[in-house]
Amino acid sequence: MKRANLREMIPVKYLYLQTMGCQMNVSDSEKIAALLQRIGYELTDDQRRADLILLNTCSVRARAEEKVYAHLANYVGMKRKKPGLLLGVGGCVAQQEGERLLDRVPHLDLVFGTHNLHRLPQIVLAAEEGRRLAEVDFIDNDTRVNLFPVDDRPGGVTRFVTVMQGCDNYCSYCIVPYVRGREVSRRAGEIVAEIRQMAEHGVREITLLGQNVNSYGAKSPDEPDFAGLLRMVSQIPGIERFRFTTSHPKDFNRALIQCFAELPKLCSHMHLPAQSGSDAVLAGMNRGYTREHYLSMVTELKQARPDIAITGDMIVGFPGETAEDFAQTLSLMDEVGYADLFSFMYSPRPGTLAAGLSEELSYEEKRERLELLQDIQRKGTRRQNEALVGTIDEVLVEGVSKRGDQLYGRTSGNRVVNFAGDPALIGTMVDVCMTKGYQNSLLGTLAVDSEAA
Numbered sequence: 489m490k491r492a493n494l495r496e497m498i499p500v501k502y503l504y505l506q507t508m509g510c511q512m513n514v515s516d517s518e519k520i521a522a523l524l525q526r527i528g529y530e531l532t533d534d535q536r537r538a539d540l541i542l543l544n545t546c547s548v549r550a551r552a553e554e555k556v557y558a559h560l561a562n563y564v565g566m567k568r569k570k571p572g573l574l575l576g577v578g579g580c581v582a583q584q585e586g587e588r589l590l591d592r593v594p595h596l597d598l599v600f601g602t603h604n605l606h607r608l609p610q611i612v613l614a615a616e617e618g619r620r621l622a623e624v625d626f627i628d629n630d631t632r633v634n635l636f637p638v639d640d641r642p643g644g645v646t647r648f649v650t651v652m653q654g655c656d657n658y659c660s661y662c663i664v665p666y667v668r669g670r671e672v673s674r675r676a677g678e679i680v681a682e683i684r685q686m687a688e689h690g691v692r693e694i695t696l697l698g699q700n701v702n703s704y705g706a707k708s709p710d711e712p713d714f715a716g717l718l719r720m721v722s723q724i725p726g727i728e729r730f731r732f733t734t735s736h737p738k739d740f741n742r743a744l745i746q747c748f749a750e751l752p753k754l755c756s757h758m759h760l761p762a763q764s765g766s767d768a769v770l771a772g773m774n775r776g777y778t779r780e781h782y783l784s785m786v787t788e789l790k791q792a793r794p795d796i797a798i799t800g801d802m803i804v805g806f807p808g809e810t811a812e813d814f815a816q817t818l819s820l821m822d823e824v825g826y827a828d829l830f831s832f833m834y835s836p837r838p839g840t841l842a843a844g845l846s847e848e849l850s851y852e853e854k855r856e857r858l859e860l861l862q863d864i865q866r867k868g869t870r871r872q873n874e875a876l877v878g879t880i881d882e883v884l885v886e887g888v889s890k891r892g893d894q895l896y897g898r899t900s901g902n903r904v905v906n907f908a909g910d911p912a913l914i915g916t917m918v919d920v921c922m923t924k925g926y927q928n929s930l931l932g933t934l935a936v937d938s939e940a941a
């Protein structure tokens with residue numbers, strides 16, 4: 489008698505996964521999908537098909553918890569119509585709220601914290617048997633490094649690889665150290681092995697990920713530092729490019745800048761969050777560097793890699809920010825010439841040091857400053873994209889555009905480019921001639937086509 493394939497006997501269950509927040513959460517969601525695939529869950533983008541709905545939450549922005557509670561309320565009707573449907577919450581809000589989430593949301597089935605991803609299959613299996621549970625144990629010691637789940641699913645042209653987790657910096661406005669824990673770094677050998685396997689499966693570009701990648705290895709004398717890790721990654725066959733995020737200007741050093749001068753596979757893109765251009769505000773934020781240090785790093789970076797695209801983060805309206813401080817931020821933007829900037833209005837996060845500071849600016853004043861800053865940056869980004877028209881750049885082809893009639897990919901400088909081409913090019917590097925610069929992307933033609941025309 490022919491033996492049935494075990495996989496065919498297990499009914500497929502569907503997972504709808506909603507990711508909020510940063511790239512770290514996007515990466516965690518990939519791991520969640522990989523972990524749950526092992527117990528029979530396939531991803532779906534149709535909530536109505538789902539057997540399990542998970543929200544992977546972020547608590548960096550204002551009123552994050554309230555937003556999650558409001559979001560969960562939307563699922564009452566769906567749970568009533570489909571009694572077997574499971575609903576869960578993970579990520580930073582889950583870490584912060586823990587059991588409280590189960591108490592306040594009776595139709596919620598499971599909660600898992602930022603250090604409990606590796607336990608998710610067991611948590612879901614228990615929930616399938618009718619148990620409601622919250623696992624939010626904080627593993628704030630080095631054993632956490634052995635618990636990093638790895639997304640070992642094949643596929644994809646570009647992938648994230650977590651190299652470290654947590655943060656020791658305690659910027660006065662930030663909740664991350666409280667919900668992600670202290671910094672721990674993975675062993676370099678494991679990172680390299682993971683990337684080698686990805687390369688064998690066709691991955692061409694990786695982004696090394698961590699809350700503060702520059703301090704990778706700082707607590708492990710037997711492991712390389714971050715510059716050493718970059719040199720190891722640059723030698724992995726099959727990986728055409730790599731980039732990293734997020735960097736802390738305080739820990740950004742000459743050894744790293746030297747990597748931009750010497751490693752051609754290291755992308756010409758640097759995300760270096762300044763947060764403010766004023767020394768007084770930087771001190772209040774507990775950022776640990778000055779405007780002068782930041783600008784000197786930028787100057788040296790541009791010398792090492794003249795075509796580098798620098799992106800950053802900026803917070804407007806931190807307590808005590810004067811008109812002069814804000815003017816300093818605008819002048820820093822001018823000196824750096826950011827390719828793009830993520831900018832936010834300051835809002836206090838309960839539990840952080842800055843939450844105790846009195847705010848002198850009204851919401852309207854903060855909004856006015858933010859709008860002015862964003863307007864300046866929008867124009868700057870567009871100007872830079874328009875200036876690229878007529879140039880030819882190498883693009884890694886990532887897929888078919890949302891409209892379905894073009895391919896899309898990114899340049900080494902992380903700019904999105906759309907162009908007509910054969911889907912067989914996906915996963916390859918092609919030369920593209922830029923024909924139009926928009927706010928968020930470029931339009932181009934394959935250089936071989938433009939030469940033939």
Ligand code: SF4
Pocket residue numbers: 655656657658659662663664665699700736
């Ligand atoms: S470096 Fe500062 S802003 Fe970044 S995660 Fe750590 S505490 Fe938060």
